[in-house]
Amino acid sequence: EDGYRLWLRYDALSAQRAGAVAQRAASITGPDRPSAVVASAISELQRGLGGMLAREIPAGTQISAGTVILANPSVQARLGIDLPLSDLGAEGYLLRSMTLDGKPVTVVAANGDAGLLYGAFALLEHIQRGLPIDEMNMRSAPKLQLRVLDHWDNLDGSVERGYAGQSIWNWWTLPEHVDPRLVDYARANASIGINGAVLNNVNASALSLTPRYIAKAAAIADTLRPWGMKVYLSARFSAPIELGGLDTADPLDPEVAAWWKAKADEIYASIPDFGGFLVKANSEGQPGPQDYHRSHAEGANMLAAAVAPHGGIVMWRAFVYSAEDATDRAKQAYAEFKPLDGTFADNVLLQVKNGPIDFQPREPFHPLFGAMPETPLMMEFQITKEYLGQATHLVYLGPLWEEVLEADTRRHGEGATVAKVIEGRYGAHKLTGMAGVANIGDDRDWTGSTFNQANWFAFGRMAWNPQSSARNIAVEWAELTFGPRDDVTRTVLDMMMTSREAVVNYMTPLGLAHQMATGHHYGPGPWVSDLGRPEWNPAYYNRADKDGIGFDRTASGSNAIAQYAPPVAKEFGDLAAVPDRDLLWFHHLAWDYRMRSGETLWQSLLDHYQTGVEQVQAMERQWQSLKGDIDPRRFAKTADFLRIQEKEAKWWRDASVLYWESVSGKRAPEGYPEPAHDLDYYKALRFPNAPGH
Numbered sequence: 034e035d036g037y038r039l040w041l042r043y044d045a046l047s048a049q050r051a052g053a054v055a056q057r058a059a060s061i062t063g064p065d066r067p068s069a070v071v072a073s074a075i076s077e078l079q080r081g082l083g084g085m086l087a088r089e090i091p092a093g094t095q096i097s098a099g100t101v102i103l104a105n106p107s108v109q110a111r112l113g114i115d116l117p118l119s120d121l122g123a124e125g126y127l128l129r130s131m132t133l134d135g136k137p138v139t140v141v142a143a144n145g146d147a148g149l150l151y152g153a154f155a156l157l158e159h160i161q162r163g164l165p166i167d168e169m170n171m172r173s174a175p176k177l178q179l180r181v182l183d184h185w186d187n188l189d190g191s192v193e194r195g196y197a198g199q200s201i202w203n204w205w206t207l208p209e210h211v212d213p214r215l216v217d218y219a220r221a222n223a224s225i226g227i228n229g230a231v232l233n234n235v236n237a238s239a240l241s242l243t244p245r246y247i248a249k250a251a252a253i254a255d256t257l258r259p260w261g262m263k264v265y266l267s268a269r270f271s272a273p274i275e276l277g278g279l280d281t282a283d284p285l286d287p288e289v290a291a292w293w294k295a296k297a298d299e300i301y302a303s304i305p306d307f308g309g310f311l312v313k314a315n316s317e318g319q320p321g322p323q324d325y326h327r328s329h330a331e332g333a334n335m336l337a338a339a340v341a342p343h344g345g346i347v348m349w350r351a352f353v354y355s356a357e358d359a360t361d362r363a364k365q366a367y368a369e370f371k372p373l374d375g376t377f378a379d380n381v382l383l384q385v386k387n388g389p390i391d392f393q394p395r396e397p398f399h400p401l402f403g404a405m406p407e408t409p410l411m412m413e414f415q416i417t418k419e420y421l422g423q424a425t426h427l428v429y430l431g432p433l434w435e436e437v438l439e440a441d442t443r444r445h446g447e448g449a450t451v452a453k454v455i456e457g458r459y460g461a462h463k464l465t466g467m468a469g470v471a472n473i474g475d476d477r478d479w480t481g482s483t484f485n486q487a488n489w490f491a492f493g494r495m496a497w498n499p500q501s502s503a504r505n506i507a508v509e510w511a512e513l514t515f516g517p518r519d520d521v522t523r524t525v526l527d528m529m530m531t532s533r534e535a536v537v538n539y540m541t542p543l544g545l546a547h548q549m550a551t552g553h554h555y556g557p558g559p560w561v562s563d564l565g566r567p568e569w570n571p572a573y574y575n576r577a578d579k580d581g582i583g584f585d586r587t588a589s590g591s592n593a594i595a596q597y598a599p600p601v602a603k604e605f606g607d608l609a610a611v612p613d614r615d616l617l618w619f620h621h622l623a624w625d626y627r628m629r630s631g632e633t634l635w636q637s638l639l640d641h642y643q644t645g646v647e648q649v650q651a652m653e654r655q656w657q658s659l660k661g662d663i664d665p666r667r668f669a670k671t672a673d674f675l676r677i678q679e680k681e682a683k684w685w686r687d688a689s690v691l692y693w694e695s696v697s698g699k700r701a702p703e704g705y706p707e708p709a710h711d712l713d714y715y716k717a718l719r720f721p722n723a724p725g726h
């Protein structure tokens with residue numbers, strides 16, 4: 034067991050359970066002429082049931098006791114069954130145990146082929162988890178249309194912010210050779226409802242739009258299509274200059290628009306169901322419409338017009354911060370995009386990161402959610418743990434995402450959560466979606482660690498239903514990944530559900546953010562203040578000096594709180610109401626400020642760092658208690674990584690506390706863990722070969 038199989042393990046069941054399952058699921062039938070997607074459903078059922086029942090699973094036209102029937106509307110008509118599918122859309126499914134002509138069967142019913150595929154996976158999951166199979170009656174349909182992984186993969190095989198090896202796209206040998214691994218990638222995505230992949234980094238190279246690379250992308254598209262997935266490309270805005278020989282990329286220039294239109298036509302000629310473009314423009318040095326004094330909407334709409342005739346879309350990122358205005362980076366995306374509400378073409382979505390800064394261990398929700406009712410906002414989460422301990426730290430991201438999705442924007446009355454905003458409940462627009470920056474590489478276990486697989490899994494689940502429970506997802510994942518054993522699941526669940534708070538505690542407690550060291554974002558660097566732009570520096574975010582710590586975003590400071598709906602702004606701005614977890618995000622406070630608990634802020638900070646370390650130590654003990662219950666290879670790797678995490682949690686605590694002591698003149702009380710080194714030691718650490726940057 035090396036982790037390659039992810040949550041699709043299909044190990045043989047006990048004889049008793051296999052006997053029971055075989056009564057309901059031992060052969061397969063479906064539409065007369067199965068499409069490629071239905072053929073995938075059948076092959077996955079054969080693989081999964083075959084593994085679990087340890088026998089060949091026939092697929093044909095016969096219905097006998099124990100047949101799984103993949104029933105689209107015409108199969109249903111043929112068999113005279115009439116299950117209610119009207120609210121399932123094209124991708125939803127229904128699982129039902131039935132008796133047909135006296136034979137017990139299992140029906141997977143859907144309107145469309147993708148629904149049959151997702152239903153087949155749901156059935157396999159159900160069986161793997163040891164759940165009763167005799168009286169199945171489940172239905173599920175995705176709440177978001179675009180459920181997309183963003184790969185920050187470069188054409189040279191490296192992955193920006195990737196901590197699981199090199200890119201899985203074998204660009205060099207494509208299109209002639211498609212790595213069989215890509216089929217397993219597609220299967221894994223289909224199993225959790227992911228239906229799209231952006232193949233290349235948002236910091237895009239124009240090369241990906243050349244004929245040579247379009248052919249490679251087409252080969253990938255051909256491989257993913259039978260699993261219900263579309264491909265998308267990140268588009269470099271200046272490509273008309275770099276590839277087309279034009280002297281401008283001005284979106285209002287007719288030649289530029291014509292170049293993109295021809296480029297889109299060329300792509301669609303090779304990839305008829307090409308999804309569209311993702312664009313990072315005028316952000317961190319990327320070219321964009323503002324280079325020509327045009328707005329983001331003018332840029333997005335020009336590209337949207339190029340793909341619209343083919344049914345394509347544009348995902349335009351809101352991750353911008355301008356060189357001129359560095360007063361508060363947290364305000365910039367809202368300032369830039371809010372005025373553009375209602376000006377985007379119908380086939381554009383604005384892709385907004387979960388928080389106003391950048392994928393931190395904790396941020397309040399992005400103020401754009403709920404503030405642009407005329408524009409479809411697509412959530413962007415980061416699955417790869419750039420700022421959360423990268424490959425090694427065990428951090429389950431479900432609770433982070435859930436916290437954001439549950440946040441009440443208060444924009445359309447009470448209960449207008451971020452989840453409902455991205456579900457499109459408050460606007461007339463039609464597109465909905467969620468993107469996750471992938472954590473996938475060519476490591477044997479795909480994501481660099483077993484527990485990182487849980488984040489890929491959870492992303493799929495949250496994209497399917499943004500109101501899912503992080504805890505339930507963790508249970509599902511743990512049962513599939515380690516086998517359905519209550520004792521193991523309980524322990525693993527406990528570890529997962531504390532892990533996110535642990536990382537916040539030892540890295541950036543009480544609303545601190547962006548304290549990671551330069552460039553690689555690996556390890557603490559709260560002292561760093563010499564980088565080219567103010568908002569690249571941790572010191573810019575912590576604002577720590579002898580009087581206090583924290584970023585004043587109230588009316589007396591940057592007034593970023595004014596970007597939220599009034600009741601939310603009031604809560605964040607009021608010291609009596611703001612949650613402790615966001616305290617220093619919104620307020621600059623004296624070290625001796627009294628917390629609601631009665632402790633001083635200083636003492637509370639110290640406690641949080643130490644609690645984080647203790648939480649990691651507890652996870653280590655919990656994991657050790659599973660020795661013998663988990664296969665040796667996955668057990669050992671996780672145990673090793675937890676040791677790294679413990680060491681690094683202490684490093685975070687010690688370096689941070691020493692630095693705060695040096696600016697505040699305060700001292701940690703007697704009995705607080707002694708740092709292993711002095712501050713200069715931590716400041717001098719360098720990691721020139723850290724992965725992923």
Ligand code: BDP
Pocket residue numbers: 193194235236313317352391392419
């Ligand atoms: C930051 C990453 C950088 C990305 C950027 C983005 O450090 O590598 O290019 O986000 O989202 O977090 O564009």
